[in-house]
Amino acid sequence: MDTTTQPTTTQPSAIEKVLAFVDERVGLKTLQAKMLNEPVPGGSRWAYVFGSVLLFIFIMQAVTGILLMFYYVPTADHAYASTQYIIHSVDYGWFLLSYHFWGSTAMVVCVFAHMSQVFLWGAYKKPRELIWLVGLALFGIVMGFGFTGYLLPWDQRAYWATTVGVEIMDKTPLLGDFMARFLKGGATPGQMTLSRFFVIHVMVLPAALMGLAGLHLFLFRKAGPAGPFRGSVEEIKAKTDYFFPRQIWKDIVGMVAVFLCICSLAFWEPIVLLEEATPDPGDYHPEPEWYFLFLFQLLRLKVFAGEFGQFLGAIALPGAFMALLAALPFIDRDPERNIFKRPIALIGWIVVMASILIFTVAAIINREFLE
Numbered sequence: 001m002d003t004t005t006q007p008t009t010t011q012p013s014a015i016e017k018v019l020a021f022v023d024e025r026v027g028l029k030t031l032q033a034k035m036l037n038e039p040v041p042g043g044s045r046w047a048y049v050f051g052s053v054l055l056f057i058f059i060m061q062a063v064t065g066i067l068l069m070f071y072y073v074p075t076a077d078h079a080y081a082s083t084q085y086i087i088h089s090v091d092y093g094w095f096l097l098s099y100h101f102w103g104s105t106a107m108v109v110c111v112f113a114h115m116s117q118v119f120l121w122g123a124y125k126k127p128r129e130l131i132w133l134v135g136l137a138l139f140g141i142v143m144g145f146g147f148t149g150y151l152l153p154w155d156q157r158a159y160w161a162t163t164v165g166v167e168i169m170d171k172t173p174l175l176g177d178f179m180a181r182f183l184k185g186g187a188t189p190g191q192m193t194l195s196r197f198f199v200i201h202v203m204v205l206p207a208a209l210m211g212l213a214g215l216h217l218f219l220f221r222k223a224g225p226a227g228p229f230r231g232s233v234e235e236i237k238a239k240t241d242y243f244f245p246r247q248i249w250k251d252i253v254g255m256v257a258v259f260l261c262i263c264s265l266a267f268w269e270p271i272v273l274l275e276e277a278t279p280d281p282g283d284y285h286p287e288p289e290w291y292f293l294f295l296f297q298l299l300r301l302k303v304f305a306g307e308f309g310q311f312l313g314a315i316a317l318p319g320a321f322m323a324l325l326a327a328l329p330f331i332d333r334d335p336e337r338n339i340f341k342r343p344i345a346l347i348g349w350i351v352v353m354a355s356i357l358i359f360t361v362a363a364i365i366n367r368e369f370l371e
């Protein structure tokens, strides 16, 4: 009987061969290791999911936006009709448009959540000042998406919110007149306005967001995650984990939860257009998208009445607030990150959030009253 045993050699499958071929040329394994083996100081947290969720929402906005562009016509005489066509005639068009609409709301909510998290965790402090600054630019882009997208359906709501928004922008010293004329492209909102808003919404802002998000992540990887704001160096080191698998799973759960929320809102609260845009508001009260409502309500206060008051409330105050946020990492040089030992930061955050909430609710109540 032959007792010699032949060593068994398993042949690589076709897929393994293709992967090995690509890996040799692209360095897939190194890339995978670089992406997934990032240490997360102190271990994974639900609080860290918002950045990845924001990236996911943006990708979905790009996908749904491209699908909408197959039908949408960005001209003053066809924008409204083509949007109605998407809602009423295209298969699942109503869902697609409503998803895109609620997706923008989700992006604003998540950007506030992400900003709040990094602020409360003191993650803007040295050496993460540039991540914070690029983040602020991303915040401006997210708001810009909301502002430019609002005009595209070309109904009364779109037309008048944009008219009011551009009038407010006009009040900015030095640049205001130029910006308002550039955006409007004429005396009253018309074809040029729609063309410019469309190009900014589908070309300029997505390109800027992709570039800046890349820079944001590059800087983030360079500095490494800030990690928890409490605990000794030894405790944090002991709990430190890799990005894969725990943090990735948390991120995926966050993405799925947000996706389901957007789908539910799109399904139960689908988008409804008003009448087609006309230069006569009739009995329609112009109102911006909900995330600008607090500013709109602020401008109704007596102190902000008149030309100078409007400039103060609409431009000077928000401008000063953004300038303060930009200067924050350079003013606050204290390395202490524990939010419970930073009373000014904690109180400041509560006051800002409560004011936004109160003014938004007041604007909604005011709207009910006007209707």
Ligand code: HEM
Pocket: 048, 049, 050, 051, 052, 054, 055, 111, 114, 115, 118, 123, 124, 128, 131, 132, 133, 134, 135, 136, 138, 139, 142, 213, 216, 217, 220, 224, 225, 226, 227
């Ligand atoms: C479209 C908007 C944004 C996207 C897609 C985005 C994405 C991300 C991602 C993926 C991370 C890494 C992991 C995490 O902590 O989530 C991150 C970290 C960070 N982001 Fe953003 N971000 C955005 C906006 C902002 C804004 C508005 C700010 C603040 C003004 C900001 C400040 C930061 C900071 C300071 C970190 C480092 C956090 C740490 O080290 O723990 N980001 N961002």
